[in-house]
Every structure is written in structure tokens, then in C-alpha cells.
Amino acid sequence: MATLDDIAKMAGVSATTVSRVINNYGSLSEKTKTKVFAAMKELNYQPNSLARSLKGKKTQLIGVILPGVGNPFFGQMVEEIENQLFNKDFRIILCNAGNDAKKERAYLRMLIANRVDGIIAGSHNLNIEEYQKADLPIISFDRYLSENIPIVSSDNYQGGQLAAQALLASGSKKLQIITGRNRPNSPTNDRLNGFKNIIKQHDLQLDLTEIDFSATPNIKSLKIKELLAKKTIDGIFCTDDLTSLLVMRQAKNLNISIPNDLRLVGYDGTNFIQDYHPELTTIMQPISDIVTMMIDLLLKRIDDPECQLEKNYTLPVKLIAGTSTI
Amino acid sequence: MATLDDIAKMAGVSATTVSRVINNYGSLSEKTKTKVFAAMKELNYQPNSLARSLKGKKTQLIGVILPGVGNPFFGQMVEEIENQLFNKDFRIILCNAGNDAKKERAYLRMLIANRVDGIIAGSHNLNIEEYQKADLPIISFDRYLSENIPIVSSDNYQGGQLAAQALLASGSKKLQIITGRNRPNSPTNDRLNGFKNIIKQHDLQLDLTEIDFSATPNIKSLKIKELLAKKTIDGIFCTDDLTSLLVMRQAKNLNISIPNDLRLVGYDGTNFIQDYHPELTTIMQPISDIVTMMIDLLLKRIDDPECQLEKNYTLPVKLIAGTSTI
DNA sequence: TTGAAAGCGCTAACAT
DNA sequence: ATGTTAGCGCTTTCAA
16 A cells, blocks of 8 residues: 555655645645646555544544444434534444443443544443543433533423323323333433423323333333233323334234324334334434534534533424324 | 553553553563553553554454445444444444445545455445455445455345245236336346246236335335326335335225235345334345355455455345235 | 564654 | 654564
8 A cells, every 4th residue: 555655756756745735735836746646646545544643633533322223213313423424524433332331331442542533422321431531522412421521412301292292182181101211310201201291280191111122122012012902091102213113003903093092102203204104193303403413512522622512402303293193 | 641651651661561561462570560550540541543553453443335324224234234343343434325426435535544454335336446446355245346346145036036936926916016226237136037037937917117216205105106006916026125115005095905905025124124014025135144244254355365255145035924915 | 571763654843 | 845854652673
């Protein structure tokens, strides 16, 4: 692989001059530029960004730590992050942390070792004290990491409220929440709080069932089936869309008609759901805006590590009305 | 950020010694090790992998170029790649090339500049002559890139055959293929060829409709609706599962019962489809095996760039029977 | 068992 | 307009 020195030799100039040409810096004669460019073409030269970064430049690398890109929500988010960062000349190192705190920790160390310019973290393995020590610009999605790491999220409380209002408006009286296991600090708790806040102003039945997020769809379906078979429910709020899909399926199996017998509201509103399951009423998180915000903040911190940022940036959600409520 | 020299000073040894401790290399006294480890803890030291790689070591970075991770198929594939590579101590730089040849080209340059150890390419912007010049270990998924780049894929021909057999077995006589726009060299052509190969042994109606891959789901749905409304069809083979979902939806709208009036076979069989749309009969590509194969080959090439590999590695597919045929 | 010195490929003063 | 030199943080001979 050709180096800057090779180019210099071939063009008959010094390495510095080649560097200047590459970075379009200082004053160069047209003749020199031409020679250097020719040599670069000839040798198919690509500057070694390792060496460049070693010399104190940025790496133009951003670490992205998420639970996993198989989930459409995070899939869409990664795609958005990747796109927006590409346009600003950054690349991403993708880290699927799953629900494995050990892996997340390992990744964090790697990212530091690789001298990424910053990190976007949206995983859900709470209590990673390492984030505190990492002396790096970090922005978090929807999750508290440490004192000085800004959190960008959508308005979970408002989302819960919208969901409740949709179910109320559709005449549901026997309500059920289905959610993942909610850890104490989880931001999805706000979805529940917003929901309850609306409901408690009315005198209605309301139950809550937790199904572990990491349970397989088959397991989840089983629990949903039990739930639907055992109790009389006419309105369900799922705190994620995928679980909603399972509810729709089980309802169909049990001959429970949506929306006649049962109304349903999901959460997330990814493009995928909007495109392939438009019948589902859901709360849409503004993924694109969230990502724009995160990147904006991150780049600010990268430019000026001392810059003061707010602790929380909360973006509004939207109700996407489908026929699962009416 | 602490450097190796800082550690050396704090531990009262030379940089060389610290390097030896880090790499567990040569002979060290216990006392020295202890001192050095202590200093590393104290300063929260992380070796700079840039510097390390500059000195000729590998970067432990793999570039992954795919059309986009929002699609469940590639989402699952990335997750698999990421997982398997993590276990071998590699990180990935994720490149969503979309259907943008310019972007793919830019990414390729970046990856070279970043001195990734290798590349996994699965995008569909054919004729990227740059791949030829890239003097790097590359493995391709399901797509011809250049003479000496091995292609790993699943058996598209067999997949097409299985799909045809499933439709025949379910008694369909008026068949329809729905596929993306098929470029001359596209491997999905084999899916069609396998399908046709089986069908032509019987005397049946067979039509083919191409819908551009990049069309929005709404556009696709419209065309599907037209198709279903205009012609009498009792068996459809979609060369991807997502389009199958649209077919199911439109069929329902038109009161066409699946599988009574119409049988349907999709393609890909991701976990997502198996979990959330088990009613769809589909051809499952063995994503996990494909990834294992690709990584295996890639690491071989990384270890020994001269090693000879086959041109093609084709893995068997499986029919996943749902209620959309029968 | 440990250290000194050179060098990976590049950039950034500081010359000229 | 161009070149010289030093150095980024690490690994690796070669010596001791």
C-alpha cells in the first residue's frame, strides 16, 4: 500500500508538499499539484487515517451502542444515524450490546481504545459506571447514564397520555397495559405514568402485565393468550409495537374482533409498522428528529468538550391513528 | 488520556516493559507486572489502537457494506455478523450503501483509508470496479464483484424450485411471480430460473411482474392491487417476504382468501417473519450459516492474503411451511 | 529481566 | 512555494 513518501518520491517533491496537496492547505503551484495528483492516481493512493489521527486529528469515527439492530425500531434508528453522520463525514462503529452488560462494557473499552470521537449510547443495561469515567463526548438515547451525559428522548409521558386518550375515545372501559419488565430507572415508566395519569381521572378498570423484553415471541404470545382468554378486556396499551402484533394475532385466534371487541394501541411507530401494519394505532417516536438532535449535540461536544448542554432534550410524539382503535 | 509513557514513568520502568506487560510478551518479573498493572488501573489507561495498528498490527476492524439495516433481512444479517465478529475480537464499521453507487464508492475509500482488515460486501450496486482495485480481503454476499472475490450465497435456484413445488402441491394453476427489478447479473434471477424450471414441466399459466425494489410500500401495494383485481391468479411467488406481506394485505382487502382462493410463497424467512408472520410460507435463507461462512473465509484471507478460495460457496435453503399454501 | 533506539505514516511548526 | 525536522503512541529489534 502506497504511502505519502512514495507519492513524494514519484512526484519529486517533499512529503510535506504532498500532505499540503492532500489537505489543500498552504500555497501550492498548479504544476506541483498536478504532479502530485498524478502520482496519487498512479499508485492508487489512500491516506492512512490511522497515522493522521495519531497526529492528533480526529478519527471521524463514532461509536453507536444499541440493544440490537434486528429490532425494527433500532434498525431504523441506526440507519438514520448512519445516514446523517455519513453526510457529515463520520463513520460508525456498530455495537449491539443486547442485554449483556459485559459486552457493553467491553465495547466501551474498545471504542476508547479506537479513539472514536464520540459515542451515541442507547442500550438498556443500566448502571454502567464506566460511562462516567469515559472521558469522551457521549449522548444517550432515552436513558440515564451519568450526570453530565445529555439524554435525548421522545416524550414518553405524553405518549402514554395519547395512548390513554385514544383508548378512552374509542369507548374502552376495561383496560390493560402490556409492557416489558420495567426496571426502576427505565424511561418507559413514564409511558405508564402518562397513561395512568389520564385513566385515573375516570373510574375504570386498569391492570398491568409485565412480560420480559427478552422473552421469545412464542412465550409472549402464550402469556397474551392467557390474558385475553381469562379476563374481559376491551382496551390494550402495549408499550411496543411488536408486542401489539402478537396481541392482534392472538385476538384473531380467539375470535376477538379488533376494534369491535377490543381496541389496541402500540408504541414506536416505525416506518416498518406504518408501511406494513397501518391498521395499528400507535404512538410514533420521531426517530429522525431524535437522531438529528443527538448528532447535533454530539458534534457540539466534540468541537468543544467543555460546552454546557442541557440534561434532557425531549421531543414530542405523535398519535398515528389506525383502525385498531377507530 | 494517559499514554504508555505515562504508565512507564509512574511504574518506574521503560515503555518497552509496559508494552511487554500489555501484550504479555517476553519475560517479566511478577513485581514489574504488578507495578505496571497498578499504574494502568490508576490512570485508567487504554492502549491507543491507532498507534498500535500504525506499527503494522491489524486494526481488528471489518467494514460491512450492505443496502441498509432497516430491512429485517439485512438487520438480522448485521446482527449476526456483529455477534460472530465480536467473539473473535473484531469490530465492524457499518456502511449502508442503499442503492447509491456513489455512496458505496465513498465508503470503500474510507474503509481503505481506515485500514480495515477486511470487508464484507452485500450491497446491490453492481459494477463497482473499485472493488477490483481494493487490495484488501473481501467477501461478497450473493453478488458478483470481481474475479477473485468469493461469493457466499444461499441456493437461489433451489429456493425457486422449492417455492414452485409448494405452489404446485397446493393445487395452484395460475401462477404469478412478483419480483424486484432484476438487473442482468442479479443472483435473484436464479430464484426465477429455479421456479420456472419446475413450472415448465407442467402446462400452467405463469406471469411475471417486476416492481422496483426501491418503490415505496404504497406504490407496491397499488400495483399488487391492480394485479389481483385484473387477473385470475391462484398462486403467487414473491421473491421477498415483505412484498408477500403487502400481497396478503391486498388480498384481504379484495376479499381474496388465502389459502382458499390464493396461495402465497415468500422468500427470506427472517426470524422476524417466522416470529410475527408464521402464516406465510417462505423460503428461509440460512443467515447464520451464511455469516459463519463469510467470516470464516474472510479471516482466512486476512491471515493469508494469498490463500486460494473457491469462487462460490452456496448454502442450502429451507422451505418454512405456513398456512399461506397448504 | 529490562532498556535504548528506530520507525510505522502522517502533520505542523519553523525555516528558506 | 517548498523543504527540514520533530513527534503523535506504540512495537520491535538489538543490546545489556
